Amino acid sequence: MLKAIAIRVLLAALTVAIGGLLSAVLVRCAPGFGVDERQLDVRLNSDSREAIRREAEDQRDISRFYLQSLTRMVHGDLGVSPSLNRPIRALMAERGPVTLRLVAIGLALSWASSVLLVLGRWTLDFVWFDTLGRLISGALLCIPTAGLALLLVMLDLPAYLAMALVVLPKSYQLLSSLLGAAASMPHVISAKAKGAGAVRILGWHMVAVVRRELLALIGVSVGIAVSAAIPVEALTGTPGIGQLAWQAAMARDLPVLLTVSLAVIACTVLANSGADLFAGGQREGG
C-alpha cells in the first residue's frame, strides 16, 4: 500500500517536473522571447538597449535555467519577475488566495447547479427538463467569456459567477450524458420495473456505476476552471494568478510563467490523481 502510494507520488512529481521543463521550452522557443517593449523607447541609447537585451541572457540556456530555478524553488526562492520587478513568491502569495477563492466558489457553484439540474431531470422525470438544461448550457457555451465577464460587471455580480458559468455547461452536458448512458443499463431498467424510487435509482444504481467517470470529470473540471481563471481574471480585473499569468505571457516573463505552469500542472495532477484514488486506485493488466 505504502509502496503504491510512493510510486504514485513519484510519478506525479515526475509528471510535474517534465511538464515544467516542457513549458519552459515552449516559452523559450516562442517568438518574442527576450524582447522588451522598452526597446521601442526612442530615448534609450544603444548601450541601454544592449543592457535590456542582455537581461534575458541567463534564460537562453533553458536546461540550465530550469535546473537552477528548480534548485532555488526547493529552498523557497521563486526568483524575481523581470516584467513586474517583484519577488515571485510575494506575487503568488498575494494572488494565490484570490484565484483559489475564485476557482473554488466557481467550481462549487457549477457542480451544485449541475447536480440540481440532473436531480431535477431524474426525480421529476420531465423529459423537457433535460432538453432545456442542454439548450441553456449550449447557449452558455456560445457566449464569449469576455461577454459573460462584461455582463457580470454590468450587473455588479462577482467574478466567480463568470467562472461558474464557464464550467457549468461542460460539467452539466457531460454529467447528463454519463447518467443518460447509465440509465439505459439493464439493472437500472430492472430496478425501475421493480418500483425503486427515482432518488434511489439515481444514487445507488446510476451514479455508482459511473462514479469513475464522474470523478474523472470532477478532476478534469478543476483543470478547466484553472484554465478559465486566466480569461475571467483578465477580463474582470481580478488580481489573481490568472491575470498574472496573462501579463507574464504577454511579457514573456519566463520565471513567472515557469512558476505558474508548475503550480497549474501540480494542481491538475493532484486533482486527477485524487479522483483516481477515490475511484479505487489503479489495477494492472486488462
Next chain:
Amino acid sequence: MKPARVAATVVVVIIGLLCVAESLLPRFDYTAQDRLECSSRPTGKHWLGTDALGRDRFARLLHGTRVSLSMAPAAAAVSLCLAFLFGAVPGYVGGLSERAAKAMIDLMLAMPWLFLLLIARAALPLNTSPQMSVAVTFLMLGLLGWGVPARVLLAQSRRLRESEFLLLACATGVSRSRLLVRQVLPNLLPVMWTQFWIAIPMFVLAEANLSMLGLGVAEPIPSLGSLLKEIESAMATQSYACSFSALLVLVVFVGSVQIAFMRKEVG
C-alpha cells in the same frame, strides 16, 4: 420529442443551405466597404445593417457561419479521434499505457499551449492566405483540444474493460481489437457525441481569441468568432442588437443540433 427533432433538423438544414448559397449570391459581398454607411441600422440595402467599416453585416454573418461551422466540427472530430486514441484505447488496454496516458493528459490540460500556437504562427509565412490561416488555426485547436474528452473516455473505457459483458466476450475468445471496435466504442459514443457538440462552440470562440496571436481568420474574411467578439464593444457601447446576430445563429445552430441528434433516453 419527434416534432421537436424534425423542426431542429429543418433549422440545421436551412442554416447549412444558406451558408452554401452564400457563395452563389454575388449580392452578398462581405468585403465591400460602404464607407458612407458605417455602423448603420438595418435597411433594405443592408438587412442587418453594417459594421464599423461599412461592410454588410448579413453577408459577413453568412460567410462567417460558413467558415466557422465547416471548420469547427472538423476540428472537433480531430480532437475526438485523438481523445479516443490517447484516452479510450489506453483505458481499455490498462497497465503502463494507462498510466502514461493519464500523465500525458494531465500535461495536455495544464501546459501553456499558447506558446506553441505562437511558434506555429511564427513558422507560417506572413503572406499565408487567409484560407490557409483558418485551416491551420482549426487544425491546431483540434490537435490541442483533446485533453478533457480523453480523460473522461479513459475512465469510461476502463470501467467497460472491467464490465461483465466484456469479460464474458473475452472468455469466449473474441479478440481485443474486435471488442474495442464492436463493444467499447459504441458504449462510448454518447459521451463522444456530447463532447463533439460542446467542442463546436468552444472552438468557434477559441478561434476568435487566437486572433490576439496572429492566428485565426485574417481580414477581410469574417468568422463567427470574430463577429462574436463585436459583442463586447456592443455591450459596452449599447449599440444595435444586430451585433448579437452571430450569437443568435450559433446558439440556434448548437441547440438545434443537440435536439436533432439527441438520444432517446430511458428513465
Next chain:
Amino acid sequence: MSRRVTCARILLLVLVATFGFGDELDFYLRSEPKTFNPILVADDSSETIRYLTGGVLIRINRQTQQIEPDLATSWKVSRDGKSITFTLRPGVKFSDGTAFTAEDVKYTMDRLMDPSTHSPTGDAFRSGQGTVRTIVLSRERLSVVFPAAVAGMERLFDQVPIMSATSPQREFAVLGPFFVAEHQSGAYVLLRRNPYFWKRDESGRQLPYLDAIRLEVQPNRDIEMLKFSRNEIQLITSMDADYFDRLSKAAPGKAVDAGPSLDSEQLWFNQVPGSPIEPYRLEWFQSHKFRRAISSAINRGDLCRVVYGGHAIPARGPISPANKYWFNTRLPVPQQNTAQALQLLREDGFQLKAGRLSDRHGHPVEFSIVTNAGNRMRERMATMIQADLKGIGISVNVVTLDFPSLIQRITETFNYEAALLGMTNMELDPNTQMNIWLSSSDEHQWNPRQKSPATPWEAEIDRLMRLQASTLNDARRKQMFDRVQEIVVEQAPFIYLVNKDTLVGVAPTLVGVTPVAARPQTYWNIERLSISRGRAKNGK
C-alpha cells in the same frame, strides 16, 4: 464620557464623508506600474505615478507648452549650452518631512546619469561622451555640467522628479502633490495628498485640493467605459472614438475632444538589406516612388472619418499640429490621388493589368502589413488600407501579432514587410526623436544601425539633426527641423496616416480639468483639480 467622544468622532467622520472633505479622484491605469523609482520609469502607468508624485525643478505647462519654475525659482543656461545653474525654492520638504536641498538634486542627477542605471530619462540628457557633474554651490544653488551642449535642456528637467538623498523612505519620499500610500499588486495604487506640498493657490490655501487619488488597474476598456458611465470613476484619460461617440450621445457634457494630440499613426516598409523577405519586394520598398505611390493611394480622410469618427486629422508629417512650435505649417495636407499613385508606379516600371499590379519582372505586387493585435483602430485602418490598395491592383495581407512577436520582427529579425504602428510623443522637443532620425540608431525603424547612411537624404537628415542638437538658438533649430520634416514627407520612409484627437471622459463633478494635447492630457494640473462639494461618494 469616552463613549460620547467616540460617538462624536464617528459623527464627525460621517459628516466629513458626506460633505466633501475626503475627496478622492478615481480613474484607471491600463496596466500594473512596473516601478515606483522615478528614474527608471519606462511605461505609461509608472509615468502616471511619477507625474502625480514627483516634484521637478522646471515644469512644462501642458496648456501653454511653455516652461515654468517649479522647485527651482530661477535658472541660467551657460552660453555654450553645457551647463545650467539652478536656484532652488527655500523651505520645501519631502512628503515625510525631510528637508529639500541641493544635495537631493545632486543625488538624483548622479543616479540618473549613472550608465549602469540605463534610465530612459537619463539617456535623453546624454549629449556626448563623458560624465555629467553636479556641483553643489550652496544649500539652494547648484550647477549641472554636461560634456557637450544640450539643446532644449531646460525642458528635459520636466521629466526628472527629485529624490531624497537622506530619507529612509527612499524613492517613496516625494516632492509632488501626492505620495504613494498603498499599493496592492494587480489591484490598485492609492495616493494621498502630500501634507508638505509647497504650492498654494491664489488665496493661500495649500494645494492639492484633492485628498486622494485611487488608481485601479483595469486593462479592459469596456469595463472602464461601464464604470465611468455609472459614475464609479471620474476620469477616462484616453478613449477610442467609438466609445467617445457613444458617450457623447448619452452624456454630452462628459465627453471632451481636446483636438489633435501629439501622437501619430504611421505605416512603414522594411528597407533593411539582407532581411528575410523576397529580394524583389525589398527592391519595391527601397524605391521612394513606390512608397509615395502607396501614400497617395491611401484615403486618409476616410481613415479619420470611419475609424476615428471624425476625431482625427490626416497627418501631414512627423510632427502633429498640436506641437505648436515645432510643426512645419508649410507641409501640404495629403489627399488621396490614385491617378498620381499609378503614375508613380508606372515610372518605377510597375504595370496594372486586369486589376492586378505587377513589377517589371512580372511579380504580382502583394505584401503583408503587420500590426499589434487587440488594437481595434489599427486593425480597422489596416483593413481600410487593404481595400484602398486593392483599388490600384495591390493585394495586402493584414497580419495581427501579439506585441512581443511584433517587436521581435521589427527590431531583431526584420522578418516583416510593412508595419503599422503609432508614435506616442511624450515630449515636444525634436531632440527626443534623435534616435529615430539618425541612420546609425537602433530606432531608425525602416533601416536601423547603418554603418554609414544608405541614401543621400538620410545623410542630410543625419547632418541636420546633429546640427540642431548642438544649436542653442531655437529659431535656427526650427529651420533645420522644418527641413527634416520636408525631406521625410518627400522620401516617405514613414507614411504618416493620422493624428488622432485627444479624447477623454470627464465627470461633471470633477472640476478644473482642461484637456490638452501634451501628456498627461487630463491631470496635468492635478493639484488644482477638485470634486464639487455635496456630491454623494462614488457608488462602490
